[in-house]
Amino acid sequence: MSSHSAAAPDPETATPLHTLAPELTFPQFERSMPFDPPEAYTELSGRCPVAPVRMSDGNPSWLITSFKGVRAALSDPRFSSDMSHPGFPNRTGKPVDDLLKDTLGAMDGERHRYYRRMLTGELTVKRAKAMRPVITQITDEALDQLAAAGPGADLVKHVAFVVPSRVACHLVGIPFSEYELFTGLAAKLMESTSSADQVAALQDMVSYFDKLVTDREHHDRDDLLGHMVRRYLATGELTREMLIRLAWTTMAAGQETTAHMIGLGVAALLRHPDQLELLRREPHLMPGAVDELMRYLPMIQFGIPRVAMDDVEVDGQTVTAGEGVVALPPLANRDPAVFERPDELDVRRNARQHLTFGYGPHQCPAHALARLELEVVYSRLLERFPTLRLADSDADLKVQDKDIMYRVSELAVTW
Amino acid sequence: MKVNLDRDRCYGLGQCVLAAPDVFDQDDDGIGRLLVEEPRPEQHDEVRQAALACPRQAIGVAD
Numbered sequence: 174m175s176s177h178s179a180a181a182p183d184p185e186t187a188t189p190l191h192t193l194a195p196e197l198t199f200p201q202f203e204r205s206m207p208f209d210p211p212e213a214y215t216e217l218s219g220r221c222p223v224a225p226v227r228m229s230d231g232n233p234s235w236l237i238t239s240f241k242g243v244r245a246a247l248s249d250p251r252f253s254s255d256m257s258h259p260g261f262p263n264r265t266g267k268p269v270d271d272l273l274k275d276t277l278g279a280m281d282g283e284r285h286r287y288y289r290r291m292l293t294g295e296l297t298v299k300r301a302k303a304m305r306p307v308i309t310q311i312t313d314e315a316l317d318q319l320a321a322a323g324p325g326a327d328l329v330k331h332v333a334f335v336v337p338s339r340v341a342c343h344l345v346g347i348p349f350s351e352y353e354l355f356t357g358l359a360a361k362l363m364e365s366t367s368s369a370d371q372v373a374a375l376q377d378m379v380s381y382f383d384k385l386v387t388d389r390e391h392h393d394r395d396d397l398l399g400h401m402v403r404r405y406l407a408t409g410e411l412t413r414e415m416l417i418r419l420a421w422t423t424m425a426a427g428q429e430t431t432a433h434m435i436g437l438g439v440a441a442l443l444r445h446p447d448q449l450e451l452l453r454r455e456p457h458l459m460p461g462a463v464d465e466l467m468r469y470l471p472m473i474q475f476g477i478p479r480v481a482m483d484d485v486e487v488d489g490q491t492v493t494a495g496e497g498v499v500a501l502p503p504l505a506n507r508d509p510a511v512f513e514r515p516d517e518l519d520v521r522r523n524a525r526q527h528l529t530f531g532y533g534p535h536q537c538p539a540h541a542l543a544r545l546e547l548e549v550v551y552s553r554l555l556e557r558f559p560t561l562r563l564a565d566s567d568a569d570l571k572v573q574d575k576d577i578m579y580r581v582s583e584l585a586v587t588w
Numbered sequence: 589m590k591v592n593l594d595r596d597r598c599y600g601l602g603q604c605v606l607a608a609p610d611v612f613d614q615d616d617d618g619i620g621r622l623l624v625e626e627p628r629p630e631q632h633d634e635v636r637q638a639a640l641a642c643p644r645q646a647i648g649v650a651d
C-alpha cells in the first residue's frame with residue numbers, strides 16, 4: 174500500500190448512488206453575491222461534503238465540496254478521466270465532445286504519464302520565469318490599447334482576451350503575424366454546431382499545425398513545437414498526429430482559463446478597495462495575492478469530473494465502481510477546516526494550497542506560467558493606471574454565469 | 589531535518605520549486621531534483637510547505 178490518502182472502502186457507507194434521493198441538481202446558478210459560489214452549495218457542503226446530486230442530463234453523480242475530499246479524489250489513481258465512460262458525469266447536458274477524445278485531459282495512468290512528461294519539460298518554473306520579459310512586453314502593448322481606447326474602455330476585450338492567447342502563441346511557436354489566423358481557426362472549432370462542421374474545423378486546425386511542424390523539421394526553433402519535434406518526433410517517441418494534438422490542446426486549455434482569471438481578478442480588486450490599496454502600497458504582496466484571488470474566485474464553477482474504476486472511500490463516503498464524481502474547487506477553496514475566514518478576500522494570507530489548478534496527476538502543468546501571467550498583468554495594470562476604478566461603481570457587474578467557467582463578460586474601467 | 593524526493597512518484601509539477609526555490613529544482617523534463625538534502629533551519633518552514641503542496645506526495649520530510 175502506498176502513502177495514498179484514500180482509505181479502503183467501508184461496507185457500512187457503501188450505498189449505491191442511484192438509490193439515493195439527490196440533494197440538488199447540478200449545476201446551480203442562483204447566487205446573491207457576484208464573487209461567491211451559489212448558496213445552495215455552501216449550505217450542502219456544511220452538512221454533506223460528498224453528496225448525491227442529479228446532473229443536468231438526469232444522471233446521478235457525487236458532488237465533492239470539502240478540501241480533503243477534492244484532494245483525495247483528484248489524486249487517487251482509481252478515479253479515471255475517461256470521459257467516454259458511461260458513468261462519467263456530464264456537466265453541460267451536451268454529448269461528449271469527440272474533439273477531446275484521446276487528449277491529455279482524458280487519459281489515465283501510464284499513457285497519461287508518458288505524454289504528460291513531454292509537456293512538463295516545456296512548462297517548468299524556470300521556463301516560466303524566462304518568459305517574464307515577453308509577458309511584460311505583451312502586457313504593456315495590451316495596456317497601450319486600453320489607454321488608446323480611453324476611459325470607459327472594456328478591460329476584458331483589450332487585456333484579458335489578448336494577453337493569454339499571445340503568451341500561448343509565443344510558448345507554442347505561432348508567429349504573432351499569424352495570431353489572427355489561429356484565433357479564427359479556434360473560433361470556428363468552438364462555434365461549430367454540427368459534427369460535420371466540427372470535423373472540417375478540426376481538419377483546418379490540424380493542417381495549420383502540420384505546416385508549423387514541417388517548418389520545425391527544417392529549421393531549429395526555440396519554442397514548444399521546435400523542442401518537441403527535435404526531442405520526441407525525431408526519435409519516434411511521438412507520432413505527428415499526437416504531437417499536433419498535444420500542441421493545439423495546450424493552446425486551447427491555456428486561454429479562456431487565464432483570460433477569465435484576469436477579468437474576475439481585476440473586478441474583485443476594484444470591488445475591494447482596501448485590498449487594492451494594500452497592493453498599491455506593498456507591491457511585493459502580488460504573488461501571494463494571485464493565489465488568494467485564485468482561491469477566492471469561483472471560476473471553475475462546473476467542477477472537475479472523474480469516474481470511479483473501483484470502490485473508493487472519499488471523505489467518509491464510499492463511491493462505488495462505475496459512479497461519477499464532480500470535484501468542486503470553488504467550495505473546497507472555502508473549506509473552513511483549511512482556510513480561516515474563508516469568505517473573505519485577504520491578499521496577505523497564504524493561499525497557495527488552493528485547488529483552482531486541480532490536484533494530482535492532471536494538475537495544471539502550466540500553473541507556474543499562469544501564475545506569472547496573472548502577477549504581471551495585475552501589477553503592470555496598477556502601476557500604469559494609479560487611479561484605475563470601475564467606470565460605473567454602482568452598476569451590477571456583467572457576469573456570464575451559465576457557462577462552464579464563471580466570468581465577467583465585460584469590465585468598463587476608467588482612470 | 590532530512591528531505592527526500594521520490595522521482596518515480598514525481599509528475600514534474602514544480603509546486604516544490606515555487607515553495608522552496610533554494611531546496612528544490614526541476615530537471616529538463618520537469619522532474620523534481622533536490623539541491624540540498626539537509627536544509628538549514630530557516631528553510632524548514634518552506635520545505636514543509638513544499639511537501640504539503642506536492643500533488644503527488646512525492647516529498648518526504650524527517651525531523
Ligand code: HEM
Nearest residue numbers: 272276277278362363422425426429473475476576577578
Ligand atoms: C487537454 C485538453 C484540455 C484541457 C485539460 C482543458 C481544460 C480546461 C479547463 C480546466 C477548463 C475550465 C473549466 C472546466 O472544465 O472545469 C476549460 C474550459 C474550456 N475549454 Fe478546455 N481543455 C482542453 C481542451 C480544450 C479544447 C480542445 C477546446 C476547444 C475545442 C477547449 C475549449 C474550452 C472552452 C471554450 C472552455 C471554456 C468554456 C467557457 O468558458 O464557456 N478546451 N478547459
Ligand code: HEM
Nearest residue numbers: 277278423426427430431434529530531535537538539543
Ligand atoms: C489561471 C489559469 C489556469 C487555470 C485556472 C487552469 C486550470 C486547470 C485545471 C483545473 C486543470 C486540471 C483539469 C483536470 O484535472 O481534469 C488544468 C489542466 C491543464 N491545463 Fe490549465 N489552467 C490555467 C492555465 C493554463 C495555461 C496557461 C496552459 C497552457 C499554456 C494550461 C494547460 C493545461 C493543460 C495542457 C492541462 C491538461 C493536463 C493534464 O490533463 O494532464 N493551463 N488546468
Ligand code: SF4
Nearest residue numbers: 598599601602604642
Ligand atoms: S511538487 Fe511534487 S510532483 Fe511537483 S516537481 Fe515537486 S516533487 Fe515533483
